[in-house]
Amino acid sequence: GQNIDQPTEMTATEGAIVQINCTYQTSGFNGLFWYQQHAGEAPTFLSYNVLDGLEEKGRFSSFLSRSKGYSYLLLKELQMKDSASYLCAVNPNTGGFKTIFGAGTRLFVKA
Amino acid sequence: GAVVSQHPSWVICKSGTSVKIECRSLDFQATTMFWYRQFPKQSLMLMATSNEGSKATYEQGVEKDKFLINHASLTLSTLTVTSAHPEDSSFYICSARRQGSGANVLTFGAGSRLTVL
Numbered sequence: 001g002q003n004i005d006q007p008t009e010m011t012a013t014e015g016a017i018v019q020i021n022c023t024y025q026t027s028g029f030n031g032l033f034w035y036q037q038h039a040g041e042a043p044t045f046l047s048y049n050v051l052d053g054l055e056e057k058g059r060f061s062s063f064l065s066r067s068k069g070y071s072y073l074l075l076k077e078l079q080m081k082d083s084a085s086y087l088c089a090v091n092p093n094t095g096g097f098k099t100i101f102g103a104g105t106r107l108f109v110k111a
Numbered sequence: 112g113a114v115v116s117q118h119p120s121w122v123i124c125k126s127g128t129s130v131k132i133e134c135r136s137l138d139f140q141a142t143t144m145f146w147y148r149q150f151p152k153q154s155l156m157l158m159a160t161s162n163e164g165s166k167a168t169y170e171q172g173v174e175k176d177k178f179l180i181n182h183a184s185l186t187l188s189t190l191t192v193t194s195a196h197p198e199d200s201s202f203y204i205c206s207a208r209r210q211g212s213g214a215n216v217l218t219f220g221a222g223s224r225l226t227v228l
Contacts (some may be wrong), residue, residue, distance in 0.1 A: 030215070031215060033215075033216065033217075040222075041221070041222070042117075042204055042219035042220060042221050042222050043155070043204075043219050044219070045216050045218070047219070048216060075174070085154075087154060087155070091215045096190055097143055097160075097208050097215045098145060098157060098160050099157070099215060100157065100208075101147075101152060101154045101155045101156075101157075103153065103154040104153075104154045105150075
């Protein structure tokens with residue numbers, strides 16, 4: 001089976017740094033994605049990792065360890081608009097390019 | 112950039128009727144599209160993979176006769192919820208993978224909120 005775990009909720013302060021963890025157990029692996037989803041809207045792509053290491057893109061960074069089945073999304077200089085759900089997703093490489101999503105982490109940024 | 116248009120954005124229908132949702136890739140071709148449903152405060156559950164010119168691949172537990180998927184062209188996939196019931200009320204989101212894209216980054220439509228009375 002496929003299993004992706006991430007915390008349900010997190011709260012952080014404006015201007016701070018927050019790390020959202022994700023662990024996965026899937027039948028295969030062909031990449032891990034992070035998406036941002038504001039309430040009532042569609043998800044938008046944030047990052048993609050297929051090799052071990054850190055990918056940095058502005059205020060957002062994503063890390064992957066394939067041997068540990070682990071990833072994290074790091075958000076720096078938090079802004080109020082970063083309050084959203086962050087979805088960890090994996091392509092298990094079972095054919096057809098499908099992507100499996102975790103339950104999402106709801107991040108609340110407070111002033 | 113890749114844009115996916117989904118229509119309608121919201122729909123209210125009576126129990127027993129059928130509802131069709133369209134998903135179009137506007138500026139790229141998509142041989143594969145995906146349909147998800149999302150309940151409030153929950154994540155996206157993959158329902159099926161829509162393949163251009165062939166039958167859709169449904170996930171376990173998803174009734175293919177209830178959720179009809181047609182992918183007649185490289186830019187259009189449709190999801191028809193047949194004989195809708197209140198428990199089918201949900202947020203349905205389509206996504207598309209850009210043909211030839213190395214990374215399987217998905218572009219999502221804006222979603223369709225279905226309410227069945």
